[in-house]
Amino acid sequence: MAGFFVSMENRFAYPDIGFGLGLRSPHYDTILEHRPKKIDWFEIISENFMEAHKGYWDFLADLRRDYPMVMHGVGMSIGSTDCLNLDYLKKLKALADFLQPPWLSDHLCWTGVHGKNTHDLLPVPYTEESLRHIVERIKKVQDILGRRILLENPSIYLEFTVSGITEWDFLARMSEDADCGLLLDVNNVYVSAFNHGYDAKKYIDAIPSDRVVQIHLAGHKNYGTHIIDTHDAHVLDDVWKLYEYTIATKGKVSTMVEWDDNIPAWDVLVAELEKARSVAQNVRKAA
């Protein structure tokens, strides 16, 4: 695999597996047929496969022979006040046991309460009460899954008046208290910083480097009054600059480009990933 080497820059000794893409259906055939060498690893959306029929699991097993496969979820709802969904966790564990991913992640968010699911990554109020609640749930989830999880900073379109802790401090304390890892979405940092007027670099600085196991990059849409994390376009220049800053300050971290809507031709995706590789390499050379 191009660019594969082991890094011990995170405290968990997870390997740096290089530069990856999301495994998305428009490109299944291309990936299966050509086994592209420029992609070091793939990230799957866990929920797309947890209840899928055997053909899909066979497909994953086939790709797993050539690529590390990381699992990324959108349905754990770690911030919800509902009980943990044990059926969900059982199926997630079954998939993880089957796929043996280098790691497994979800988001610092909630998706619904009272048994409903909005299928959105809803913002958590950053308070001492929510921190205690979420830390306990992370510990339980890690016990059930028998593995550590990473949680990703979401894009936030509002902040609650009760939030007395900054998002970056919340992430730092949460990861410390629950002993979980972090998936640092650089685009989400940019989006949330724009939407709420804080300094994106200050945010990055406050995130404990030794807990960052993976980075996400993605495109977004700026509506003037706010930015929405759309995953439907190229990574924007300001986000590339923030990624450069992140690599310079955090060290080299396994990086993945997300592109989930208006998914472009395969070559366009590969070029976007090569750009990430190039940015990271240039930072390392300059260091």
Place this chain on the structure above:
Amino acid sequence: MSAFPKLLDEFHTAILTGDAKPAAKSVKKNPRLAPDQQVAIYIDGYRLRLTQAIRSDYPALLALLGDEAFDRLALAYIEANPPEGYNLDRYPHPFAAFVCAHANDAFASDLAALEGAIAEVFMMAESEPLDPSALGGLSPEAFGSLTLKPRHASRVLALDYPVDDWLSAQRAGNVPARPEKNPAFLYVYRHQNNVQRVPLSEAAYMVLERLFRELPVSEALDIPEHENTIAANLQAWFAEWMAKGFFRQ
């Protein structure tokens, strides 16, 4: 209730009802957007995301009805059925029944039933086909008392319109006219990763539908109005059904 669950309840209610105001009082002011506008981003995103999920399972119905009429139905469905499961792919499956109950358009209802069945079957579990030898050497009495289990990833459909032909034409890029009412019967199943549609005669549909309800074979075949057709075709039907794995172990 402490502050944290109450806050989540308020915000969740705002998303489901579309009323931003009660939740907005708990949202920080922002120089560019008022609190209720910030809440509205989530309210709108919820409906957009679910509508897109429904659209992706019913593309031909969308083409038939047009954006506005389709989205009106989809939003009514979302209003009446907030998602409960974590699998977004499954959320649109009951939309077909909702269309049938609310669209007042029999052709659209049939098309929704077919696209819904295709989407549902695409996700269902594999099943080990029944070995034909299981039926070999059975006495007529033993065969008659047998119950057969349908392949998991399959559906039988009885339709008022020939929507299968219409769907094929639409998928080929045509804009077919709505056909005349003419009953049609279909078996929809997935083989590997492809969903297949097999036209059935009315008699074959009735037999299969009864077998899939796991009635004993003798009861499933006891359809007086189709007695002669069944007698004449039964062997050929079973040969095809077994070859295509209509029944599971």
